[in-house]
Amino acid sequence: MLKNFKLQTAEHDVVKLNDEIVEFVKSSGVESGTCTIYTPHTTAGLTITSFWDPRGLEDLQDEIRRIVPTRIDFKHQHDTPQDAAGHIKSSLIGVSMSLIIENGELLLGHSQGIYFLEFDGPRNREFYVKVQSDK
Amino acid sequence: MLKNFKLQTAEHDVVKLNDEIVEFVKSSGVESGTCTIYTPHTTAGLTITSFWDPRGLEDLQDEIRRIVPTRIDFKHQHDTPQDAAGHIKSSLIGVSMSLIIENGELLLGHSQGIYFLEFDGPRNREFYVKVQSDK
Amino acid sequence: MLKNFKLQTAEHDVVKLNDEIVEFVKSSGVESGTCTIYTPHTTAGLTITSFWDPRGLEDLQDEIRRIVPTRIDFKHQHDTPQDAAGHIKSSLIGVSMSLIIENGELLLGHSQGIYFLEFDGPRNREFYVKVQSDK
Numbered sequence: 001m002l003k004n005f006k007l008q009t010a011e012h013d014v015v016k017l018n019d020e021i022v023e024f025v026k027s028s029g030v031e032s033g034t035c036t037i038y039t040p041h042t043t044a045g046l047t048i049t050s051f052w053d054p055r056g057l058e059d060l061q062d063e064i065r066r067i068v069p070t071r072i073d074f075k076h077q078h079d080t081p082q083d084a085a086g087h088i089k090s091s092l093i094g095v096s097m098s099l100i101i102e103n104g105e106l107l108l109g110h111s112q113g114i115y116f117l118e119f120d121g122p123r124n125r126e127f128y129v130k131v132q133s134d135k
Numbered sequence: 136m137l138k139n140f141k142l143q144t145a146e147h148d149v150v151k152l153n154d155e156i157v158e159f160v161k162s163s164g165v166e167s168g169t170c171t172i173y174t175p176h177t178t179a180g181l182t183i184t185s186f187w188d189p190r191g192l193e194d195l196q197d198e199i200r201r202i203v204p205t206r207i208d209f210k211h212q213h214d215t216p217q218d219a220a221g222h223i224k225s226s227l228i229g230v231s232m233s234l235i236i237e238n239g240e241l242l243l244g245h246s247q248g249i250y251f252l253e254f255d256g257p258r259n260r261e262f263y264v265k266v267q268s269d270k
Numbered sequence: 271m272l273k274n275f276k277l278q279t280a281e282h283d284v285v286k287l288n289d290e291i292v293e294f295v296k297s298s299g300v301e302s303g304t305c306t307i308y309t310p311h312t313t314a315g316l317t318i319t320s321f322w323d324p325r326g327l328e329d330l331q332d333e334i335r336r337i338v339p340t341r342i343d344f345k346h347q348h349d350t351p352q353d354a355a356g357h358i359k360s361s362l363i364g365v366s367m368s369l370i371i372e373n374g375e376l377l378l379g380h381s382q383g384i385y386f387l388e389f390d391g392p393r394n395r396e397f398y399v400k401v402q403s404d405k
Contacts, residue, residue, distance in 0.1 A: 002302070002372055032137070034171055034233075034267060036304055036368050040379030042320040049226040050177040056211035056222055063203060063223045068333060076326035087326055088333045091319040091363070093226070095382070098171050098233045098304075098368045100265045102137055107263060109175030112230070128377060130370045132304060132404055134267060167272070169306055169368075169402060184361040185312040191346035191357055198338060198358045228361070233306050233368045235400045237272055242398060244310030247365070269402055 001028045001131045009044075009125050012065075013118035014057040021114055021129050025106045028131040035106055038096040039127040043086030043120040045093030046127065051113030061117070064089055086119035093117060101131065136163045136266045144179075144260050147200075148253035149192040152181075156249055156264050160241045163266040170241055173231040174262040178221030178255040180228030181262065186248030196252070199224055221254035228252060236266065271298045271401045279314075279395050282335075283388035284327040291384055291399050295376045298401040305376055308366040309397040313356030313390040315363030316397065321383030331387070334359055356389035363387060371401065 003024050007015055017037075025035055039046055050056055065085075074084035097114075100107040108114075116127060138159050142150055152172075160170055174181055185191055200220075209219035232249075235242040243249075251262060273294050277285055287307075295305055309316055320326055335355075344354035367384075370377040378384075386397060 002370065034169075034265065034304075036370055038368075038370050038377060040377065040382060042318070042379060042381050047226045048177070048230050050222045053211045053213050056209075056219065059209045059211050059219060060223055060226055062210070067202060067337060074326075074329045075332075076323045076329050078323050084326065084329060087320045088330055091317045091330055094229065094364065094367070095318050096367055096369060097229070097231055098173075099231060100137065100171055100173050100263055102265075107173060107175065109177060111177050112175060128370055130304065130372075132267075132402075135270075135405075169304075169400065182361045183312070183365050185357045188346045188348050191344075191354065194344045194346050194354060195358055195361055197345075202337060229364065232364070232366055234366060235272065235306055235308050235398055237400075242308060242310065244312060246312050247310060267402075270405075 003129050005127050007125050009118040009121040009123050011121040012061050013121055014061060015116040016051060017114045017116055022106055024129050025101055025131055030101055030131050030133040031104050033101045033131060033133040035099045035101055036130045037127060041125060042090050043083055044125060045090050045117040046095055046097055047093050047115050047117055048112050049115060050111045052111050082120055089119040138264050140262050142260050144253040144256040144258050146256040147196050148256055149196060150251040151186060152249045152251055157241055159264050160236055160266055165236055165266050165268040166239050168236045168266060168268040170234045170236055171265045176260060177225050178218055179260060180225050180252040181230060181232055182228050182250050182252055183247050184250060185246045187246050217255055224254040273399050275397050277386060277395050279388040279391040279393050281391040282331050283391055284331060285386040286321060287384045287386055292376055294399050295371055295401055300371055300401050300403040301374050303371045303401060303403040305369045305371055306400045307397060311395060312360050313353060314395060315360050315387040316365055316367055317363050317385050317387055318382050319385060320381045322381050352390055359389040
């Protein structure tokens with residue numbers, strides 16, 4: 001079972017995906033299996049971090065921007081510096097992840113949020129969720 | 136087949152998980168498949184690095200601390216600076232990974248160690264290992 | 271279905287793997303499933319980034335080198351500073367990833383390249399691709 005989801009991001013957006021993914025896993029009827037989440041973009045990423053404090057999500061994008069500054073002297077000059085930096089951020093954070101389904105539910109820690117990280121934007125984006133049953 | 140493992144970490148601990156995971160894969164009897172490893176925490180991570188030199192494991196935590204300093208000026212102020220930095224480290228390193236099982240054994244390089252990285256601690260922690268057979 | 275691929279890298283090489291992986295997925299005949307890519311090395315990584323501009327691939331290695339400098343004062347001193355830094359880079363970037371197969375094809379964005387990142391080299395390297403069908 002595979003589902004494609006669309007989203008519209010703001011610049012440097014951090015979008016929580018838990019609701020859509022948890023619901024899709026439940027609706028799949030899979031009791032035990034794995035869940036693969038994937039986005040086809042090169043200036044975005046998928047990650048898990050705490051959802052309790054919205055300010056913490058700002059810290060995440062701030063810190064990624066500090067680690068990979070939006071410099072004007074990247075060798076890649078076909079697009080904006082934000083695009084060049086975004087490719088590197090996407091590579092560091094990753095665009096796919098695998099999670100575990102047990103007893104019909106996605107295993108998630110009590111404060112784990114699954115997030116779409118926008119490293120450019122605003123953009124029309126998409127991601128895929130695939131549920132694979134053990135048998 | 137899914138198994139939950141508990142561990143007790145020290146502050147900034149680096150705990151090798153190879154023995155438990157390799158043994159669980161063998162005991163599952165799965166000849167060919169995949170192995171998903173996952174931890175439900177937001178101030179910890181799972182990674183693979185060389186296990187030959189214990190000093191190298193100190194380098195890893197030192198370097199992650201250098202890349203994401205434990206600053207007092209994170210926007211997230213509900214908990215300690217170590218907690219705020221830990222959320223970002225966990226997001227960068229990741230909390231899940233998928234490996235390959237072939238001929239009844241986990242594919243692992245001759246010096247690859249699977250590690251639980253504690254970015255806070257000491258804490259009671261857990262992780263899950265799921266083995267999924269090809270058929 | 272599992273296949274082992276060999277490659278010969280240059281120092282700090284960035285090697286595109288799309289062709290081999292896409293062809294293997296097609297040849298597997300799997301209509302719907304997942305694809306796990308894995309490398310058994312501790313001074314290399316696997317990542318996805320844009321393939322349009324070769325200069326962008328230089329930026330990626332430059333930036334990773336800036337984030338994890340090849341310092342001479344790592345605690346790990348059994349090998350070269352490049353080896354010590356490579357272990358950390360490999361841990362940050364990761365050595366495995368899971369992708370989605372649908373309609374007999376690997377889901378990949380129009381500019382996503384799957385890359386082997388060499389953090390040492392020149393070396394003889396290898397990686398594995400496993401295709402797992404939904405049933």
